[in-house]
Amino acid sequence: RWAMPRMRTRSLVARAATSDVTSRIQESFSAIRLIKAYGAEDRAQARFEEDSIISFNASFRVRHLIAFVTIIMFTISATFLLGGEFLIALWAFEGRETFASEFIALVGVSFVVWNFAAYDWTKTQFVDSTKAVRSLMGQWLSAQDIAMGLQRVFDILDIEPDIQDDADAIELHGLRQEIRFDQVAFAYQADRPVLADVSFTAKPGMVTAIVGPTGSGKSTLMGLLLRLYDPTAGSISIDGLDLKRYQVESLRRNVAVALQENVLFALSVRDNIRYVAPDASDQQVREAVRVACMDDYVDALPDGLDTLLGDRGGKLSTGQRQRLSIARAVVRDTLVLILDEPTAALDAATEHRVMTNLAEWGRDRAIFLITHRISTIQRADHILYLDEGHIKESGDHESLMALPDGRYRAFVETESNLYRNAEHLTR
Template structure:
């Protein structure tokens, strides 16, 4: 099921609509059967079988005994009553056989429809989040996204369920009002007045309810974000001794959420009290009128019609009074039920509005209509006069040009904030450049299928994210089909093979949450191994050796150079390093020195160091001097 909203209209694939049609058809079949049963069996049992009164002509024809009608005889004999008793039993048994599976099957079918819709909407929401750029995710809190997935999206179940229920209740209300209007039109008018006043009252409180509901959802979303942030930073909190501070911040957010929820409940209480007062006043007036009519034994308005359907209330009496009283109270309850559901619907609408707010966002990066898959890397990757800005007035990259060859390591260095990570984000097409082009073997990335491009790129991030899974499952995260041979090859290149071999269960050893059982260096090397296990032709490593000692770093870089040239199996790969570590930079075939979003210098280490007053040379000398001062202290 796919949900789309265009021009404010929600479009749902027909399959859901068909299921709802099936449900409504079965429900009304069940309801119609119950009505028919009620109309015929009540009169058959009460008037004929128990009181020996002849059948109405219509009912006599229905049971196939016109000779037992009131137009043929005056009273029923004992034998005739016994015969009708068996007809009654057979009729009820037949109706029960029909309605039994519907009575117990419809609720399950209803639940299946609602949960299926909820599941499909939730999947559509997560799919759209995967499509949105890092720019969006960087501007929004994770807790807010979690709340929209689990809380806001669940409102679609309530909405569809409410639509089913409201249609049923409105229909029952109309039928009820029709019956009491047959007794007297003033009763029908009274019941309709309750509904009209409920509509006017609903128009007044609806915008207020929507405002309060949106506020409540936003405050609960903030509370979820706070919880997620606290749990994710528990190590830092404990190390800093700030548990009390975080507790107070959580309490403050919780109080805001509580107050927002309380304001909704206060409005709900007011809605209920006002509607109860209106309905009670009108019902008391109706009861007074009906009591007067019953005392006068007044003839019912549609006495002929009432007689035709088999009811005996052709004149106002105690029975007619009790019947009309019950129907009016039922009509009032139905109006109150619809009003309560309408009140709840305002909160549902705000929840779904937050969901469709995400679904309506168009991704920054989409496939071109004629997109082609990327088959691999044969020669080179080229940036040609590329410019990019996250915000129009704050450029990040300007007129960047360089070539990275397959089989070589390209190091990207420069001051913090110079645009190194943005450069690699353009290579993986997380963003499209504002000007210029990025090509692989002469094909612009914008002409490549996005999924195939990213399947050909492997990344090891600086954060070294690992999962509470086995070593094998962590290495296979980006390459589920990787063989054990490929995994061992990846651990060899990243110099973590000896450590894995020393583990009690080898590749099957379970890691703690986020790799908490490992040292920082071990997590870093496993992250590199995971990227290598994907065996993609383009490898991006962000500060790959920051946590490694000098000897391990040298071995990792030597093996990476060999792997990039096509060693350890596979073809040539283009390796990109984002790093500040001079010993790592030296190993690169080509160095791009990035400063203020531009590349003023590029070449190998020796060539760049030979440039008098060169920026790269100044960068290296500054880093070395700083390291020496730190070591001296």
């Protein structure tokens, strides 16, 4: 009654803690782009270490209880047996009456137990002596396997980022004039260029939409702005200084990103929003909620902003997760905002509200949109049509639609037809 309930409770806690560690690892790898973009590596590592310590302590408590119960059981059985022998021997020594059958039974049991124990010990020693070499070899092989596994872990931990600060790198304190891409080229592999001769500028208060077919290099272009990688040719500058002149940490601190994957963590809604800005006040969180049009569903959640989300935000719909990602980018309060397919899962009315709020909020910010949604693209001040790594056309929506055989115009017509067909099928 004392041990079993405690064993069940401690085992359950240990399993849950181990599951948390596994989930944390999976969560971190799934959110690696977000963590890198926001420079949140230290926070992710701290959360993992905290979960690991909790798991270790929970497992230790289970092992401690097992050892304690084993010692207690052995002590009780040995005490009972030795105590019985001592008592009957004492009675016989003092000349008291004893039941012969009881005495014989106890002595017989003791004889059998102790002799069996002696035999078993002798047998065990003999067998162990023949197995010693095999056991040693097996442990040595296991140790080598563990060592190789640990070496792989340490190799990963020792990898230095490809992007490093220059010795004279300075802090970026904001965007005052413009972001300029000047004949930028990039390739993951030397013989397979992803971007070539990309040139454009973006200024505070301007919304720049980057559109084009899948695989045209849109996300890579924004990855270069975050310095997840460096261009293989050309340059990217902010206020006239090359990105390489700025400290990587300060650059990423000035850029907010809402990724297409809508990465969420097993935290409360509030903590998910503040993940990229731990010091954000409740007022700032509420403002981000307003801009992202989250009010309607947040107020309906059981605990509002303090509602705990499941793994990857399992309690929310795709559209709700998307708005939460936008709110997380907004609460960062940076002068550069990158939105990757920000309204793909939103209905037309909600999309209109979100984009209107973002336009108002971003009056003095440079906003980049990567999207296929025509209604979102139309709101942009400047549109870049990217195909096969080249900017084929650029301008606003009206000027690009005026081109008779324009690629952007063909793209808009195709997307509009697909949207109408999809809408017809859902009726």
